[in-house]
Amino acid sequence: MEEIRFCPEHGFYRGEVCHCGKKGEMILDKEKVEKLGRFISGVLRHFPERFGLEMDENGWVDFEKLVKVARRKFKWANRWLIKALVYSDSKGRYEIKDGKIRAKYGHSVNVELNDYPIAEEEVLYYGTSEEEAQRMLEIGIKPVNQTYVHLSTTIEKSEEVARLRTDDPIILEIDAKKARENGIRIIKANKYIALAKEIPPQYIKRVIKL
Incomplete structure (x- = not known):
């Protein structure tokens, strides 16, 4: 698990040094990255109802409501840190759009994901x-x-x-x-x-x- 830092030129990244060679400001240490990551993954993939979150058929939940849930779990969590987790993730696990957030894959809850493009690979x-x-x-x-x-x-x-x-x-x-x-x-x-x-x-x- 890598720490998350912020580069003024390139935004959030994981690891000690940005690809531009600069060492940005520490946003989340390794322990907090793991804790917050596991929690967000669990809520968006497996048990949104446990925290009173409504998920639509495409996997979206309200971003601000998720922030409130995360802050109840971790006093240090906020929308800035959740965005850092999402935007620094090279595996593209999550997506934020129009005030909503979702996991892109890995669901055990029943979702249809009707707004995904068709895979064109042969x-x-x-x-x-x-x-x-x-x-x-x-x-x-x-x-x-x-x-x-x-x-x-x-x-x-x-x-x-x-x-x-x-x-x-x-x-x-x-x-x-x-x-x-x-x-x-x-x-x-x-x-x-x-x-x-x-x-x-x-x-x-x-x-x-x-």
């Missing part, structure tokens, strides 16, 4: 273990503890995900073009992540052993 990837890969070749890829299956736009990103769970990752290559043509909705969460409710086995076109 091929997508899913990283997993060899044991799970064999099962998915039979029944397809289904979400586990999440609302959507999370697909990667590159082999490298799918490998990163898989290595969180196994030392010997297997990459499943998905025929995204054919899946879309046959009515499977695949949407784009950010540059590296696409989402689908499930991927039936007939769209797994290749197994890549690394």
Whole structure:
């Protein structure tokens, strides 16, 4: 976990030094980044109702209401620090727009995400273990503890995900073009992540052993 700093020229960033070489002002230390990050992730992905927040079908909640909830949890939290957390996140986990905030992916709550663009990639990837890969070749890829299956736009990103769970990752290559043509909705969460409710086995076109 990296600290968050503010560069007068380039805004919020994570780590000690901005890409321009300057060491900006400390905004959040590592411990607070982890605490606030876990809390915001939990509220926006898993349990908004626990804190009285209304979430619409696209995952949005009122930003100022989230700020109030966060301040009740952490006296030091404020809207500035939440924005720092969001805008410094290189993984694009969150989005702030028109007075609202949402998690871009990782939901276990039921969201439709109808305002996401359709993923246009012809091929997508899913990283997993060899044991799970064999099962998915039979029944397809289904979400586990999440609302959507999370697909990667590159082999490298799918490998990163898989290595969180196994030392010997297997990459499943998905025929995204054919899946879309046959009515499977695949949407784009950010540059590296696409989402689908499930991927039936007939769209797994290749197994890549690394």
